[in-house]
Amino acid sequence: MYPLKFNPILKERLWGGTKLKDVLGKDIPNDITGESWEISTVPGDISVVSNGDLAGTSLQELIDKNSEAVLGKSVVERFGKEFPILIKFIDAKQDLSIQLHPNDELAKERHNSFGKTEMWYIMDADEAASLIVGFNKNVSKQEYTKSLEDDSLLDLLNYENVKEGDTFFINTGKIHAIGAGVLLAEIQQTSDVTYRVFDFNRRDKNGNLRELHTEQALDAIDYEKKDDFKVDYDREKDIVNDMVACPYFTTNYIDLTKNMEQDISNRDSFTIYMCVGGSATIENKFGSASIQKGETVLVSADSKKVLLKTNGAKLLEVTI
Known part of the structure; x- marks a missing residue:
């Protein structure tokens, strides 16, 4: 097959903005567009080819017809006829909720899904923009639970100021949040399982608080302070x-x-x-x-x- 492009799947989000249009030139439907799903076979959000003779064909159709040619034999042996990663651009005009993702075992048991290991590449960041990645010290489950009760969770979290080119690897269990003013590229396992643990007491457009997953998250969180998230990589040209x-x-x-x-x-x-x-x-x-x-x-x-x-x-x- 020739190189394939897909129609972006644009997602309205409470925290979204206009950088997907202003910086990346996408035809967003409104000024709270938070995500552009670039390549996806998540049920209900399956990418459709936008270029060439295959335009209008879904990625899942292509995989079903000739999985090894599209994915590779070794990929099919591991993941079957499912595209194993999800590719996105994310624009956070406001802070995202503080969240984490379960590992493969928990996700399979609870949701019949993959877990969600992911990485972020910062494409654009307002001055003083930051991310939350992990805890700022080792935390016990009891200390974490108490911080939810007395509204002091933010005091336990690690903040990272960011600029274009910064890259972060977010393994499962790591508490995290994308901060306001950040536009990034995200590469992740094919999964939409997220445990939201704090949302700044925000309400949606209907005045409702968003669902939290407090109990589910307790057994999924990595409570240790780890400095394993910032990616140090070479930037040599033309290699x-x-x-x-x-x-x-x-x-x-x-x-x-x-x-x-x-x-x-x-x-x-x-x-x-x-x-x-x-x-x-x-x-x-x-x-x-x-x-x-x-x-x-x-x-x-x-x-x-x-x-x-x-x-x-x-x-x-x-x-x-």
Whole structure:
């Protein structure tokens, strides 16, 4: 298959804003648009091809018809005919709720779902914008529970100021929140299971408090203080820089000033390119697709070589 682009699935969120339009050029439906799901097979939110002869075809249809060609044999053996990751851009005009995600075992037992390991690449951040990632000290379950009761949870949390290019790896169980003024690219396991533990007592447009998952979260939280989240990666130009490698996805950073040809014949996996700066054309022997900042392309596993054509582009390259 030629490199595939998909119609973004745009999500209204209580905390959303307009950066998906203002910075990434997306045609958002309103000024509280918080997420653009770029590649998804989450039931009810399945991506549809937007370019070429396959336009109008869903990603799930393509996988069902020829799963190994799209995903790769090893990926099918692990995950079956389900696309194993979910690709998003997120705009937080307001702070997101403080939350965490269960691991695979808990998610399977409780929700018949994968867990949700994820990573964030900061694309744009207002001055003094920050994230919450983990605790600022080791916390007992009793101390955590008491902080919910006396409204002091924020005192236990670790805050990280951020700027463009900063990257964070969020393993399951780690309490976290995206702060106001942050626009980021998110790569995660295919899962929409979130345990919300604090939401700043906000109300939705109907005046209702959003549901909290206090009890479910208690056995899912990692209460230890860990400094394992900030990703230190090289940013050399015109080479592939290792960024994140975990059992669920591998992400590389590529800052191009000129064309690059890649031999991907030994991957046995699809490859995703998220454009986080500039523009490029992604080409294989079956065709090509042009992308600019805020767009995403999927290259199927049956591709042996890819030509990245550009005068300047920053790409996140994602495989399994």
